[in-house]
Amino acid sequence: MAGDSRNDERGTRPVRIANCSGGQMEPGWQMRKQCELGPIDFVTGDWLAENNIAQEAAAMDAGKSEGFKPNSWQALQLSMDVIAKKGIKVIINGGALGPQNLAKRCQELIDEKGYDLNVAYVSGDNIVSRVRSSLKDRGKLPDSFIDMSGRNHEDAKFTADEILASTAYIGARAIVKGLENGADIIICGRVADASPIIGAAWWWFGWSDTDYDRLAGAFLTGHIIECSAYASGSNFSGFNRFPLETFIDSGFPIAEVEKDGSCVITKHKGTGGMVTEETVKCQFLYEIQGNVYLNSDVKAILDHVEIHQEGKDRVRFSNIKGRPPPPTTKLAIFFQGGYEAQSLANFAGYSSRRKYKLYETQIRQRLKEMNLSDAFDILEFQVVGSPKPNPHYMMESTTYTRIFAQAKKPEPLSALKLLLADNTQQKPSGLHWAQDMRTADPKSFYVYYPCIMPQDEIEEAVHLLEKGGKTKQTIPVTRPPGPNVNCGLFTDRPEIWEWFRSFLTLDRMKKLIGADWKDDFKIERVEFPTIFAVHFVVYGILGRGVSSSTLLDNRGKGFTDYIRAKHVDVPKKFVDAGWTWEEQDDFQDASYDGKGF
CATH class of the missing domain: 3.30.70.1130 (EIF_2_alpha)
Known part of the structure; x- marks a missing residue:
């Protein structure tokens, strides 16, 4: 292959990882753009969320699906020629409940076109049979499963026949094993969102599974780019301070991961959007768990994170510390x-x-x-x-x-x-x-029931295919012995920080939530002083979450914008210094006729 020389550079320079998808509706041509527009070593894609696992299970039961996400297959079809030509490696979770089926589709295409590419898929995340068996035989979930709410599974009111799917969030170890054994394309199911990025960097630099600082850096790198353009201009709360044309077609992010686990977030030249300290901060604060962020392979300590602009559309993200991974991992159970x-x-x-x-x-x-x-x-x-x-x-x-x-x-x-x-x-x-x-x-x-299970009960493996789609090698992976919303807020002025942090207390957040607050909700709060940010997790506000939530905003996507729309009193000196801004309401414009902009 023309791109094989990249493997000769492995470990000698930063690895360039481009992400092409952050959700199930992401179109396939975004993968081709990431592969075509500049040099990259890996392309990754995240097509999964809690609700679409259940959707895929229902479609499989109805005979309307092979278990994988259609747009991920579209992406591979559109991109396979440039992947082969440039020697780009692919790691995606679009296999969903049928990673073996998507891997076989890839192998068929590779055989037809004569590409020199090796395909593998990861297994072990799908434990629906175990859950159904336990409910059928014992009338309850396995004893080792832990209720995240501490209610001893009082809310687990479902039967074996009602279960649609059950997937555990697994890490990057099987991905690394696949790459070590020559895989060019690795199809995953429910690996954790950042696992494809962790696996790519882990293999590239040959890290050990105890290189916790490095793994934690790669984990947070994956967190930054796994939502695709969220790191490069989309979903950016500060968009109103820039020309709207900037964000019409935001380019997708690329992470240049270095040997110590730090990275530079960037994008292809000439693409829309922007990569700035603010866009990266916004994505960093999106969906974290506080100052300790858990993953199947590492525990990341976020207290001293550093985010600095290095140049146009280049932001350095560093100083993440790592600790050994937790013994458990998140498990998602879906029932009718x-x-x-x-x-x-x-x-x-x-x-x-x-x-x-x-x-x-x-x-x-x-x-x-x-x-x-x-x-x-x-x-x-x-x-x-x-x-x-x-x-x-x-x-x-x-x-x-x-x-x-x-x-x-x-x-x-x-x-x-x-x-x-x-x-x-x-x-x-x-x-x-x-x-x-x-x-x-x-x-x-479908209802989403989250809980926790021991990682050592997961039978994880990677399977390499041969020409014709049969499995030629299975490599077991050995390991060492729910519904909430996130709200991250930061100021871009150090002079405001002390007031800002003292203002945004737990009680203040409850008051800002207003009439939506209920006494059975819980809030966690953490500060990130090096980037002048305060982060909250509000537990219980989404009810049962996603497709079973009664809320109009059933994923909490509009929550932070609702909080930012609140009027609060600020020190007069901030106003006198010009550090505040007045919202311009489009609806105040008498020339607007309500028929579009």
């Missing part, structure tokens, strides 16, 4: 939760709260008359938005109610949809709907 539906109704004009109250009272009264009041596990009437007084176009006075319902059977939900239609002529004034009412139809949903 029943059925859910939502109906959206809009109101325009005055007295909107009274209109919503009347509408809810009408619906609940009808349900009572039909003996359906107790037919729902959840029935919520949520009001979204507040109308603007004295509006100058209709959209300013329009808000909506979201009726969210869940039930064990679909019939109550179908009855609710019919009831809403029957009530049309008795509605409060100003009520109107969109044309498409399909969200009111019952659809199945």
